[in-house]
Amino acid sequence: MNRQAMTGHTGDTTLGDRAALALLAYREGRTAPLEDFVHEATPLLWHVVRGQGVPREDAEDVVQGVWLSFVRHTGTIREPEALLAWLLVSARRAAWLAVRRQRGDQAHTRELPDDTDEAGELPSPSPGPEAEVLTHDRDSRLWQVFLRLPARCQQILRFVASADRPDYRAIAEVTGMKVTAVGVTRGRCLAxxxxxxDQDERWEWA
Amino acid sequence: MSEYSPDEVMDARDRELLTHLGRVVQQVDPVPDGLAERSLFALTLADLQAEMVELVRMETPELALRGEETVTARTITFTADPCTVMITVSPGEAGVRIDGWVAPAMRCTVDVLRPEGEVRTESDDEGCFVIEDLPRGPASLVLRRTDGTGPAVSTPVIEL
Incomplete structure (x- = not known):
C-alpha cells in the first residue's frame, strides 16, 4: 500500500495532479512530495515495464533509469501536468529498448510499437514459473485465462487492475492508444x- | 455462452474481476521490495553522477554457478563502452562480501555508495578488488581510473 492510500491524502487529486505538484516542489528545492510520488508511482512503472515483457531483474534497472532520466529532465518538462504521461511513455520506451537489446539482432528490424498498428506484435509477458506461486485454484484459473488474452488486453487490464484510480489518459500513454479508444478497449478486454x-467449466463466479 | 457488450459501463462483476486480477498480479509478479527506496537512492546519487557513464546489467554468465558455496552468491555483470565490471556478492562474517573484476584490467578506485556513507577500495593491476563486511541494503558502485583518464562509471543501485 502506498503512503497516499495510508494517509488518505488522495482526496480529489489524481496521480497526474500529484506528479505535477511533486515536480513543482522539486524545482523549488522541496523533495518530500517527490518522495511520496516515487513511492506511489514506482509500482505503476513496474507494471508498465513488466507488461512489455521485460524480465524481472532488468525491470528493476529500467524503473530506476526512468526516475534518473526524470531528474535529468526536470528542467525541460514544460508542463508539470504532463509529467505522469512523460514517465509512462519513458517507461514504455525504455522497456521496449530493453527487450530489443535482449533479443539482439532478431529485433533490430522491429519498430517501436507506436510506429505500427500491429499491437499484436508486442512481446507477451511470459507466464513463467512465477505462476506456481498461485496456490488457490481460482487464482490460477483466472491467471491462465488472462494469459490467453491478446498482449494489448493483458497490458491494459494489468495496468487498470494495479492502479488505484487509473485515468484514461494514463492508460492511453501506456498503451499508445488514443484516449477515446481506451474505454472501449478496456470494455472489450474485460468482455x-x-x-x-464462462467457457471454462472449472471457473465459478463468486 | 454469453456475450458482453464492451459499450456498457463496468458492472459489479467487472469490478470484482479487476480486483481479483489485481491480487493475482501482485502474487505472480510482485513489485520488488524496496524498489521505490532504491530508486530514491539512485535519485540522490544522480547529482554526483551527472558526468558518469552508466553501466547496464548483463545477463548473469553461467560460469558463475560453479559449486555449492555459490548457491547464495550472486554474480552480476555490468557493462558500458569503457569497461565491463563483474561482481560476486556473497554472505560474509559481518555483512556481505564483494569480489569484483574490471575488464579491461586496470587500476581504479572503487567507491561503494550507500545511503549511510561510502566505502572505498582499489583494484589491482589485474582489475580485481575485494570489499568485505558491507552492510546489506541498497548500494551503487562507482569506478574511476587511478591515473585519472577516462570517465567514471557507475552501476545501477542494487540490493546487497
Whole structure:
C-alpha cells in the first residue's frame, strides 16, 4: 500500500495532479512530495515495464533509469501536468529498448510499437514459473485465462487492475492508444476475459 | 455462452474481476521490495553522477554457478563502452562480501555508495578488488581510473 492510500491524502487529486505538484516542489528545492510520488508511482512503472515483457531483474534497472532520466529532465518538462504521461511513455520506451537489446539482432528490424498498428506484435509477458506461486485454484484459473488474452488486453487490464484510480489518459500513454479508444478497449478486454471464463467449466463466479 | 457488450459501463462483476486480477498480479509478479527506496537512492546519487557513464546489467554468465558455496552468491555483470565490471556478492562474517573484476584490467578506485556513507577500495593491476563486511541494503558502485583518464562509471543501485 502506498503512503497516499495510508494517509488518505488522495482526496480529489489524481496521480497526474500529484506528479505535477511533486515536480513543482522539486524545482523549488522541496523533495518530500517527490518522495511520496516515487513511492506511489514506482509500482505503476513496474507494471508498465513488466507488461512489455521485460524480465524481472532488468525491470528493476529500467524503473530506476526512468526516475534518473526524470531528474535529468526536470528542467525541460514544460508542463508539470504532463509529467505522469512523460514517465509512462519513458517507461514504455525504455522497456521496449530493453527487450530489443535482449533479443539482439532478431529485433533490430522491429519498430517501436507506436510506429505500427500491429499491437499484436508486442512481446507477451511470459507466464513463467512465477505462476506456481498461485496456490488457490481460482487464482490460477483466472491467471491462465488472462494469459490467453491478446498482449494489448493483458497490458491494459494489468495496468487498470494495479492502479488505484487509473485515468484514461494514463492508460492511453501506456498503451499508445488514443484516449477515446481506451474505454472501449478496456470494455472489450474485460468482455473477452469474462467470455473466456464462462467457457471454462472449472471457473465459478463468486 | 454469453456475450458482453464492451459499450456498457463496468458492472459489479467487472469490478470484482479487476480486483481479483489485481491480487493475482501482485502474487505472480510482485513489485520488488524496496524498489521505490532504491530508486530514491539512485535519485540522490544522480547529482554526483551527472558526468558518469552508466553501466547496464548483463545477463548473469553461467560460469558463475560453479559449486555449492555459490548457491547464495550472486554474480552480476555490468557493462558500458569503457569497461565491463563483474561482481560476486556473497554472505560474509559481518555483512556481505564483494569480489569484483574490471575488464579491461586496470587500476581504479572503487567507491561503494550507500545511503549511510561510502566505502572505498582499489583494484589491482589485474582489475580485481575485494570489499568485505558491507552492510546489506541498497548500494551503487562507482569506478574511476587511478591515473585519472577516462570517465567514471557507475552501476545501477542494487540490493546487497
Amino acid at each position: 473477452k476475459l469474462r467470455t473466456l471464463l
